[in-house]
Amino acid sequence: MAVSGPTWPTLPVLPDPPTDAVLASGLIEELSYALGGPFHFLLPDAFDANLHGMRSALEEAGVDGFVYFAKKANKAAVWIERCAVNGAGVDAASVGELREALGHGVRGENIVVTGPAKGTDLLQLAVRHGALIAVDALDELDVLITTVLTGTARPARLLLRCLPPSQPHSRFGMNDAELSTAMDRCVQVGDAVRMEGFSFHLSGYAIQPRADLSGHLVDLCLKARVLGLEADRISIGGGLAVSYTDADSWHTFLSEQKSSHYHAGRSFNTGDFYPYHSPAAGSGALRALLAAQPDGHGRSLAELLKNSGVVLLMEPGRALLDRAGATVFRIQGVKDREGYQLLTVDGTSLSLSEQWFNSEYLPDPYLLSQGSGAPVGTWPASIGAATCLESDMLTWRKISFPSRPRTGDLLVYPNTAGYQMDSNESPFHDLALPPKVVVDHTERPRPRWRLDRHFT
Template identity: 75%
Template sequence: MDVTSWPTLPALPDPATDAVVAGGLAAELAHAFGGPFHFLLPDAFTANLTAMQAALTEADVDGFVYFAKKANKAAVFVERASAGGAGVDVASAAELREALGHGVRGEHLMVTGPAKDRLLLHLAGTHGATIAVDALDELDQMIAVARAGRFRPARVLLRVLPDSRSHSRFGLDDTELATALERCLDAGDAIRMDGFSFHLSGYALQPRADLAARLVDLCLTARLQGLEAGRISIGGGLPVNYTDADSWHAFLAAQNPAHYHARKTFRTGDFYPYHSPVAGSEALTALLATHPKGADRSLAELIKNAGIKLLLEPGRALLDRAGATVFRIQGVKERDGYRIVTVDGTSLSLSEQWFNSEYLPDPQLIPHAPVTAPGVYPASVGAATCLESDMLTWRKAAFPYPPKPGDLLLYPNTAGYQMDSNESPFHDLPLPPKVVVDRTEEPRPRWRLDRHFS
């Protein structure tokens, strides 16, 4: 079969991942753990963070980056955030404690999520964290907690409901915002209303710039009422590049149900955009240069002129190329001209399935024995469970060699959301451990287990 006739989606080159494979470390770890594992590349996280901070500096914007911890539970990324002068975005008391325990200062914590319980609000207020308030009853509870506690004021942002997401269960609409501002004023020294926040689905820059400009205007209005209102948070939503433009567009044009096990169908719009014209820190630069609708100046200029501090909460974008996932092949069967590979783990360790989608970057086959001449060997990848739906890769990926039991499959660039979100010890299978790989530039990479508390 001609390789050009089969859709592929190669991941962008990553020398650090290649070093783990080339040095034999991946095979060694697979043997040591006796099951699937994730390996983490924290130097990539640090490089991504540094690039985002540089983008803020180059745009002359006073800004601060919070790592969205929900994107990956590993402690090493919290440690790198703290060491790099960043904060952490948390949404539970456990995440807050984890961040504090790994060196993040309380005032560098952003607490998000809906309907926060009293314990979380108390911990956040005690440590001087910023709380993104999602509802009026939550604001009332925060005021009560602040008055009852030994800390004052509690620092809050009011989360705005975007007009384009009027059906969302998150955020305050215009009427609720007006009420919230009145309650912040009435709260006196119990509350410091620092500004506003939003979270916006999708990766388009213009809607994000438009909504950020609206938050700037809200800050100016709130100041006239006597509130602090000096910060806005625009959440995350900076895209990540997993593949090049030509490969992405060619894949979308070629793929069809025949290329998937059981002729599984996915809506193209449900796929993550595995290529973006601008991504990561470049997307942040482009966002700051965007002119919001009706404005004659860039978003960066609007923020600067208003004396606003810009807060970001990226997750996936900080984790680009910061890790990969490895499974061992347990069995292979032939079926209608392709192979069905079964590995020693489950699709719950590739959480794109959670969104009724597929993690599309091509898995890399790592043979455990000498291989024959290369060709094209389509194979889907199933899990070691009794569920028909438990497929890591419904697509018949085009491997260069026939997959065999004992070979390894490496899924590239999985640190952002794929390792955590949907994991479960189904069938009493252990969760894949996280291995931190340090100093990959040395002849032999060094590794250790991650220090996540739980």
């Protein structure tokens, strides 16, 4: 039933003409029919544009840098293919990810291997192909030197990962004493390793803490050079925010939303929501970082990097995938509840991963009606999954749709490529994983498509 009177919080996404063009083309309905279930569509042109934006930010600041795509953000092969074509790198954290990057054309020297407590097989493969290795702990460094490099002519390229002083309980990185020991160990083994610098993993999206820690790593590079180590680069990891919506919509949503706006009176800690609006996002966040002045330094990070001869490495995931894909479900059941509807779609919340973080994917989905004459009004509805779990909800929030959702209609969740569409997917109930469709609409009257070439 249509509802009048109370207002319902909304969170519209920012304008996205390429996605709008795909939705208007009729391709989504055809793909849903052909694939017979939920699917994701991918827009590689958006990835290219995001990569270009980051490179432009580096060039404008006069900073030497290199961008690695954090593969964990999305499993699709098309992103690796775009990295290979564009000469970008890949951040891999497993043997499988490293093999995928190599198999889709990325050169070994353009791969950085991250993650804690890497296995010998991963380290061996990384050294064999000349990949850069972010060493997370002293025992990992010992395994690399005493086991992996035994009988290997090729030196190991490595960064030493720093434990952020502002996040001392992080499980990633080494403290100052451990870093000092690690540097001494690198000096002792001589040409067996190339210690190229330092890296960090920092939670959150704030600019200044990232600038402060970057400045600290530049200082560490200068100290390492005194010991005779190469130390000419630092990696800041990811953490470049994505802005899904405008500032007014985001702040209005946070101020208005309450438990009655969610199915079963569910409530969320707003601190667990991703910051769906950020004043500095993507390449803009990188520009802000380069312009920031690290604590204890009288100049910007860009000037510090240039004057020290330090190359800036980064491993963005979500920020390279901004507006690069969406997720489509078909409504296969509708129930009327008091004041709203409860929709059931042909997939699960495992394909919309915010539930993993006890949170909610907040951008409003689009409703594509299959029939004509759908009643217009305010039609609030929550969206559940096709499983036997009470908690399996794609959207607990009662979305305010402009027309009545009906069985057979399609729901399109926008901008899901970054960490949403496959981070937590599982063939629960023996349901097939949603396929990924690569869409090309460059200079064409109608987009064309192909299935992604992911090896597994």
